[in-house]
Amino acid sequence: xxxxxxxxxxxxxxxxxxxxxxxxxxxxxxxxxxxxxxxxxxxxxxxxxxxxxxxxxxxxxxxxxxxxxxxxxxxxxxxxxxxxxxxxxxxxxxxxxxxxxxxxxxxxxxxxxxxxxxxxxxxxxxxxxxxxxxxxxxxxxxxxxxxxxxxxxxxxxxxxxxxxxx
Amino acid sequence: xxxxxxxxxxxxxxxxxxxxxxxxxxxxxxxxxxxxxxxxxxxxxxxxxxxxxxxxxxxxxxxxxxxxxxxxxxxxxxxxxxxxxxxxxxxxxxxxxxxxxxxxxxxxxxxxxxxxxxxxxxxxxxxxxxxxxxxxxxxxxxxxxxxxxxxxxxxxxxxxxxxxxxxxxxxxxxxxxxxxxxxxxxxxxxxxxxxxxxxxxxxxxxxxxxxxxxxxxxxxxxxxxxxxxxxxxxxxxxxxxxxxxxxxxxxxxxxxxxxxxxxxxxxxxxxxxxxxxxxxxxxxxxxxxxxxxxxxxxxxxxxxxxxxxxxxxxxxxxxxxxxxxxxxxxxxxxxxxxxxxxxxxxxxxxxxxxxxxxxxxxxxxxxxxxxxxxxxxxxxxxxxxxxxxxxxxxxxxxxxxxxxxx
Numbered sequence: 001x002x003x004x005x006x007x008x009x010x011x012x013x014x015x016x017x018x019x020x021x022x023x024x025x026x027x028x029x030x031x032x033x034x035x036x037x038x039x040x041x042x043x044x045x046x047x048x049x050x051x052x053x054x055x056x057x058x059x060x061x062x063x064x065x066x067x068x069x070x071x072x073x074x075x076x077x078x079x080x081x082x083x084x085x086x087x088x089x090x091x092x093x094x095x096x097x098x099x100x101x102x103x104x105x106x107x108x109x110x111x112x113x114x115x116x117x118x119x120x121x122x123x124x125x126x127x128x129x130x131x132x133x134x135x136x137x138x139x140x141x142x143x144x145x146x147x148x149x150x151x152x153x154x155x156x157x158x159x160x161x162x163x164x165x166x
Numbered sequence: 167x168x169x170x171x172x173x174x175x176x177x178x179x180x181x182x183x184x185x186x187x188x189x190x191x192x193x194x195x196x197x198x199x200x201x202x203x204x205x206x207x208x209x210x211x212x213x214x215x216x217x218x219x220x221x222x223x224x225x226x227x228x229x230x231x232x233x234x235x236x237x238x239x240x241x242x243x244x245x246x247x248x249x250x251x252x253x254x255x256x257x258x259x260x261x262x263x264x265x266x267x268x269x270x271x272x273x274x275x276x277x278x279x280x281x282x283x284x285x286x287x288x289x290x291x292x293x294x295x296x297x298x299x300x301x302x303x304x305x306x307x308x309x310x311x312x313x314x315x316x317x318x319x320x321x322x323x324x325x326x327x328x329x330x331x332x333x334x335x336x337x338x339x340x341x342x343x344x345x346x347x348x349x350x351x352x353x354x355x356x357x358x359x360x361x362x363x364x365x366x367x368x369x370x371x372x373x374x375x376x377x378x379x380x381x382x383x384x385x386x387x388x389x390x391x392x393x394x395x396x397x398x399x400x401x402x403x404x405x406x407x408x409x410x411x412x413x414x415x416x417x418x419x420x421x422x423x424x425x426x427x428x429x430x431x432x433x434x435x436x437x438x439x440x441x442x443x444x445x446x447x448x449x450x451x452x453x454x455x456x457x458x459x460x461x462x463x464x465x466x467x468x469x470x471x472x473x474x475x476x477x478x479x480x481x482x483x484x485x486x487x488x489x490x491x492x493x494x495x496x497x498x499x500x501x502x503x504x505x506x507x508x509x510x511x512x513x514x515x516x517x518x519x520x521x522x523x524x525x526x527x528x529x530x531x532x533x534x535x536x537x538x539x540x541x542x543x544x545x546x547x548x549x550x551x552x553x554x555x556x557x558x559x560x561x562x563x564x565x566x567x568x569x570x571x572x
Binding site (some may be wrong): 050052054055058060061062063064065066068069070071072074075078079082083084085086087156157158159160161162163 | 258259352353354355356357358359360361380382383386434435436438439483488499503504506507510511512514517518520521522524525
């Protein structure tokens with residue numbers, strides 16, 4: 001049985017456990033600022049977008065952050081590490097309410113709520129951004145990877161700058 | 167103004183830091199600048215194309231509503247019920263047949279006229295408004311409106327000069343370059359709250375000196391650099407300004423050796439992000455600042471209005487409306503959306519600005535008695551054929567001082 005077939009035949013509880021592990025690994029990677037490892041959660045021809053909920057609901061195409069391939073993700077990592085000027089900060093991401101919508105052919109659709117907490121050096125921790133992940137996953141190299149990850153955020157008024165991925 | 171409000175004797179080559187944090191100055195700005203005889207940007211017509219479409223926005227910190235009525239006219243009214251002051255409109259955008267204040271259900275038509283007062287004649291012959299109460303005297307306060315090629319401006323003052331005179335002959339062609347009468351298409355919104363005085367945003371976009379130094383991304387890809395052909399241009403008053411440049415190559419040369427931030431071998435993993443096509447005549451980048459609340463961004467193919475909404479002396483909201491043209495094909499729209507990655511709250515370039523503006527406020531706020539030095543390119547202000555100048559900021563403050571009488 002191929003890895004893809006194995007995932008397709010997992011019962012719903014085992015599939016959920018796989019996804020919980022994946023999302024925990026994803027947020028740990030970002031929370032621990034191992035940004036160089038972040039693109040590996042995606043397939044080569046992926047889409048990653050952070051979109052204000054008002055744009056999403058009105059059908060307006062503008063994303064606050066748009067990546068159309070793994071190359072774009074790498075360019076963002078280069079910006080975080082080498083080009084962008086910003087104050088030091090910690091960010092911690094919480095994912096909950098994971099809903100497995102199911103397979104559509106070989107694409108698995110998942111939704112979840114997320115909260116990103118930001119801590120700046122001279123300020124109390126604040127809710128920086130919250131919203132919903134609308135994700136599509138496929139099996140590649142024997143594991144689930146993001147084909148598409150949409151972060152649709154409620155926090156329309158962004159507190160200053162969005163530097164790290166969600 | 168108090169004794170502490172004395173501008174340094176050097177004039178506009180100094181910026182006293184009390185202008186960024188003093189509540190008295192802020193209150194005077196609201197009165198003289200945002201409520202003064204100026205045209206403030208409020209909306210694009212493409213945001214409210216149909217009868218009844220409205221947009222809730224702000225001039226300075228004052229809430230207003232921009233609405234298209236059934237005759238197609240644009241009306242701008244204070245977002246404040248004439249009865250008891252409730253901000254009756256709470257949605258960013260919407261469509262309405264009329265506006266009703268939720269508190270006592272006073273109702274207004276799309277021109278702001280009061281058309282309904284519940285229990286006006288009392289209930290069972292008791293109560294009600296006085297017999298001489300005339301609804302015609304109690305409509306929403308209406309603002310002056312000016313439109314040009316799909317862009318809407320408003321003013322709390324009346325009998326203003328025309329928008330064309332207001333922009334002046336040096337800025338009007340730059341405005342018309344992007345707004346040439348073609349139908350616009352709104353691509354979306356971004357909003358950010360920047361913890362800095364609103365004037366720091368204008369300074370930033372009037373300051374080509376920083377662009378070649380702070381923005382490693384911009385510099386490394388040759389999008390805006392001191393060694394490129396460029397110029398700064400102002401109107402006769404100094405209140406409006408534009409930074410203009412043409413795209414150059416990205417080699418390291420003697421001329422740009424001071425730009426430590428230049429990473430010579432910087433290559434994008436995915437070049438799609440920066441594949442601009444020549445769209446406008448002559449210039450690659452034109453960043454226009456229009457007094458008192460608008461930045462028009464034309465950076466290659468990414469077009470946006472950046473509207474400043476003040477939120478006290480130490481914060482402002484930057485409301486971005488990205489747009490293209492109705493006639494754009496799918497590829498052009500995609501190109502605009504990709505290049506939008508440069509700007510906004512997560513912009514490859516503008517992250518640096520919003521962060522640095524916060525650092526500025528953190529430095530100038532606690533030191534109101536100190537002053538900044540602005541002598542790059544001289545101590546006066548005039549148009550220049552290069553970027554190594556703070557001339558446009560000095561022009562802004564020359565005009566600011568006149569208006570504020572400080």
